[in-house]
Amino acid sequence: MATPAVTRPRPTRGHGPSPRTETTLRIVAPVAVGLLVLGAWQFLVSVVGVSDYLLPSPASIIEEFAAYWPSIASAMLITGANSLVGLVIGSVLGIALAALAARWRPVDRMSAPVVASLAVVPIVALAPVLNSMFGADSQFGRQAIAALASFVPVFINTLRGFRQTTPVHRELMRAYAATPGQVLRTLTLPTARPFILTGIRIASSLAVISALVAEYFGGPRGGLGSLISTSAASSAYARAWAYVVASIALGLLFYLVTLGLERMLQRRAPQAGGRP
């Protein structure tokens, strides 16, 4: 029997720049903008003479960053660990509760208002309360805050993902007399996977921000948040900025790792006939 040719049109490119130039531009453009901003900043401080306590120069921030590197590294480790614990717990809870809500309507009805109110609670505002609940020497309050912050986007995205199964797939599973567990494994979870991963990626930055800001409200010292507030309070503005840079790096690291995870799990097996 004659088999029709594979019809999968390759994306046709318009008259724009070649793909290689495009990639180069995508990297070069933001780097150039960043350098320009840093240059202007340094110019404002060292030539125009904006005072150092208002706006420390990039050079002095880099200097402080190098000088306090051991402290910065350990602070990143502490805050990073709190964020990670929170992210994992929040994601697991979010996925589990979303699975229940997708399966049983009463759970959905009960959880919807709770999640809606959780989403609007300024979660870091709970920090003083949790700190006094679990004692001033426990990291638990921060982890709980990161977990709560992660929970909401993971839950909402996962629930949405669980509802993406199409009628034809559901009927197929019914025709195959598949058990609920089989339906979950072979249909519902794979359908929801991109949504779950997006939820976790959004949650990753939120977890870092929440764990960090929670440190402003007391509890054990040593994390990035508490060191930012300590440095600022002792007028060491350049050092405070160095910790801020470290916080940005930590947030980016979480985001990029979850993005990589998403790409890795979404990528399909290499195509058999794709390579020459």
Add this chain to the structure above:
Amino acid sequence: MSGQTGFREARAADAAVEISGVDKVFETRSGQVQALDTIELTVAAGEFVSLIGPSGCGKSTLMRIIADLDEPTGGTLAVFGKSARQARLDQEYGIAFQQAGLLPWRTVAANVALPLELHGVASAARASRVAELLEMVGLSDFADRYPDQLSGGMQQRVAIARALAEQPRLLLMDEPFGALDEMTREKMQTELVRISAETGAAVVFVTHSIPEAVFLSDRVVVMSPRPGRVREIVPMRLGTDASARAARTEELREERSFFEMVTAVREALHGSPVATGPRGVEHR
């Protein structure tokens, strides 16, 4: 009385599908809609029966009731002498829809293997069966491709291979070629004739194409809408046994008998008087 019941049971065991007095009423916001009204239909084992009619005549609903995807409001239904539910649980039928309904994250081979996997077939047996099925639908070279790399016709062939995976004695198809272009459609019809002759499975085929129904079927069930009723059952004179079925080829589409059958089905559909033959004449 008991003798009669015995006779009925024996007959039911022979038939692939036996429908008697089936009603289906849908409750909608604006009231009740009678989708099916006292449907009587028997599909013999190995028989190819098409359900044809305008949209809203309940042909898909009838197929879904046979598949136990919908429940009848009244009447009785037996699939190989069992209830529709039991037949579904025992995997007595394979099914294909208008959409291929392949899982996009599985390869062609993994999609065909899905029902075997769900029902605990060992992986070695699974692999050889999948190879056999892909051979049958002519897609052996595409086993490792993903559904979105295939054309619509190829996807539909994968869906048919999947429906045949467990060698069902009954194949239910709801407009499986409805979304394909005319040329692919005719090719697929020829394929299906060959496959159904090879497997000897009974087929209930829902369509709204008259030539398609005539080309494929041993009998064409013409339905009318609101409420869905069987208006007429038109037997095809194109040969009903397996060998005659295998002889149905592209040439048939150009034969005189084919056009006569198309006319007969068309007249039954439109309810205008049929000039000759023993079929009932319906005046409205």
